[in-house]
Amino acid sequence: DESFPHIFVVFGASGDLAKKKIYPTLWWLYRDNLLPKKTIFFGYARSSLTVREIREKCTPYMKVRPDEEQAYEDFWNINYYVSGAYDSRTDFEKLNQEMCTFENGLHANRLFYLALPPSAFQSVSVNIRNACMGQKGWNRIIVEKPFGKDAASSKALSDHLASLFKEEQLYRIDHYLGKEMVQNLMTIRFGNRIFNPTWNRENISSVLISFKEPFGTQGRGGYFDEFGIIRDVMQNHLLQILSLVAMEKPVTCHPDDIRDEKVKVLKSIKSLELDDCVLGQYVGNPDGKDDDAKMGYLDDPTVPAGSKTPTFALAVLQIKNERWDGVPFILRCGKALNERKAEVRIQYRDVPGDIFGGRSKRNEMVIRVQPGEALYVKMMTKSPGITFDMEETELDLTYNQRYKEINLPDAYERLILDVFCGSQMNFVRDDELSEAWRIFTPLLHHIENNDVQPIPYVHGSRGPKEADEKCDKSNFKYYGSY
Numbered sequence: 001d002e003s004f005p006h007i008f009v010v011f012g013a014s015g016d017l018a019k020k021k022i023y024p025t026l027w028w029l030y031r032d033n034l035l036p037k038k039t040i041f042f043g044y045a046r047s048s049l050t051v052r053e054i055r056e057k058c059t060p061y062m063k064v065r066p067d068e069e070q071a072y073e074d075f076w077n078i079n080y081y082v083s084g085a086y087d088s089r090t091d092f093e094k095l096n097q098e099m100c101t102f103e104n105g106l107h108a109n110r111l112f113y114l115a116l117p118p119s120a121f122q123s124v125s126v127n128i129r130n131a132c133m134g135q136k137g138w139n140r141i142i143v144e145k146p147f148g149k150d151a152a153s154s155k156a157l158s159d160h161l162a163s164l165f166k167e168e169q170l171y172r173i174d175h176y177l178g179k180e181m182v183q184n185l186m187t188i189r190f191g192n193r194i195f196n197p198t199w200n201r202e203n204i205s206s207v208l209i210s211f212k213e214p215f216g217t218q219g220r221g222g223y224f225d226e227f228g229i230i231r232d233v234m235q236n237h238l239l240q241i242l243s244l245v246a247m248e249k250p251v252t253c254h255p256d257d258i259r260d261e262k263v264k265v266l267k268s269i270k271s272l273e274l275d276d277c278v279l280g281q282y283v284g285n286p287d288g289k290d291d292d293a294k295m296g297y298l299d300d301p302t303v304p305a306g307s308k309t310p311t312f313a314l315a316v317l318q319i320k321n322e323r324w325d326g327v328p329f330i331l332r333c334g335k336a337l338n339e340r341k342a343e344v345r346i347q348y349r350d351v352p353g354d355i356f357g358g359r360s361k362r363n364e365m366v367i368r369v370q371p372g373e374a375l376y377v378k379m380m381t382k383s384p385g386i387t388f389d390m391e392e393t394e395l396d397l398t399y400n401q402r403y404k405e406i407n408l409p410d411a412y413e414r415l416i417l418d419v420f421c422g423s424q425m426n427f428v429r430d431d432e433l434s435e436a437w438r439i440f441t442p443l444l445h446h447i448e449n450n451d452v453q454p455i456p457y458v459h460g461s462r463g464p465k466e467a468d469e470k471c472d473k474s475n476f477k478y479y480g481s482y
């Protein structure tokens with residue numbers, strides 16, 4: 001339906017997410033001619049703003065090249081803004097009126113992006129349902145985490161949304177599903193003969209999925225403290241990666257066939273207990289290279305004094321099915337660590353019947369999500385030359401070496417385009433979400449009820465040493481590279 005008008009509405013247009021991610025994404029899609037021809041944008045928020053003011057807030061994030069000035073102008077010329085309260089039906093009717101004027105009674109499609117704090121979710125969704133649904137085209141709603149705080153609150157939110165919209169209208173974003181190498185997992189696994197036959201408990205010793213960031217909460221402490229690293233990164237981004245690494249082959253590439261397999265593998269995972277995890281919280285590094293590095297989590301003025309919220313977590317998950325029984329899946333994530341990196345590390349077992357005097361290292365397949373997308377396999381080879389020594393080397397597919405001309409799109413770009421196209425493949429289905437909460441809720445409740453004290457680690461370090469020890473106990477041999 002390329003030729004129909006499309007209206008994209010950003011609720012929370014004056015907020016951080018809108019300015020840093022949503023408007024830039026819309027601009028890049030517009031600039032690259034990827035959107036349907038007759039698309040316009042509406043911002044909606046409480047403050048009385050003009051499009052010009054929104055433009056000024058966004059410009060530092062838009063990456064406009066000098067030769068794009070005219071297109072940039074044109075982009076803002078198809079932007080509109082309506083200010084109103086989130087709980088006022090009358091204000092939403094006003095927005096609807098403006099949209100109707102543009103549509104002029106024609107068939108048109110509407111997309112609603114909820115870039116909002118959780119407190120506004122309920123009233124905005126009710127008001128969209130009651131006052132803003134287009135009558136002649138489709139309506140799609142895009143929602144961002146947090147999807148609740150535990151199984152019960154998430155279910156309440158899901159029930160609420162399900163009472164207003166159909167599942168086909170709901171697009172729950174997990175932006176990791178828009179990343180190149182995460183999207184590549186299915187192709188690597190199911191488009192090759194070479195890997196899949198060894199992708200199992202007979203051959204794989206353990207799997208480590210990690211996320212590291214080299215900076216602290218940077219003023220986002222207020223939000224972060226309410227959620228903690230497990231809800232911020234592990235329960236969504238890392239678990240999504242895990243399900244793509246561990247699921248069985250879907251019957252077809254249809255979004256529901258894929259999500260059926262993801263749900264199935266999640267259902268085979270035992271809920272976590274306190275013993276399955278290591279928690280940490282960063283403290284300032286007096287020798288840190290800048291002010292951020294010198295700051296501990298508790299030094300962030302937006303973090304409540306004495307908070308025990310973890311900024312680092314490692315959890316070992318067990319998948320009780322025929323393929324994976326006994327293979328630990330280690331999820332590890334943290335803020336204020338020594339580097340920025342997100343990767344999957346699949347570590348194979350030792351070679352049986354060793355003839356090399358224990359010099360072989362385990363094979364590893366590493367799928368680096370960022371920075372610098374790559375897939376490489378660590379393997380042993382004879383040292384070249386006259387010697388009969390052996391050494392470790394890599395079969396290396398590093399993207400910026402192999403694909404020099406390619407400019408990879410941002411995760412949000414792909415996902416928002418998917419919403420225009422109506423593909424839910426890379427969005428989280430309601431049953432997937434409830435399994436994810438089932439796995440983490442007991443652990444989160446234990447942490448919160450028992451007042452667990454996280455282990456301190458220095459800003460800029462690898463995290464608590466207890467985490468490395470836990471990896472070691474979980475069949476993961478450390479070769480000094482993760």
Ligand code: BG6
Pocket residue numbers: 175213232233342
């Ligand atoms: C977000 C988290 O979902 O993902 C942030 O809320 C985190 O805390 C971010 O920094 C990481 O995303 P990316 O794409 O920069 O790896």
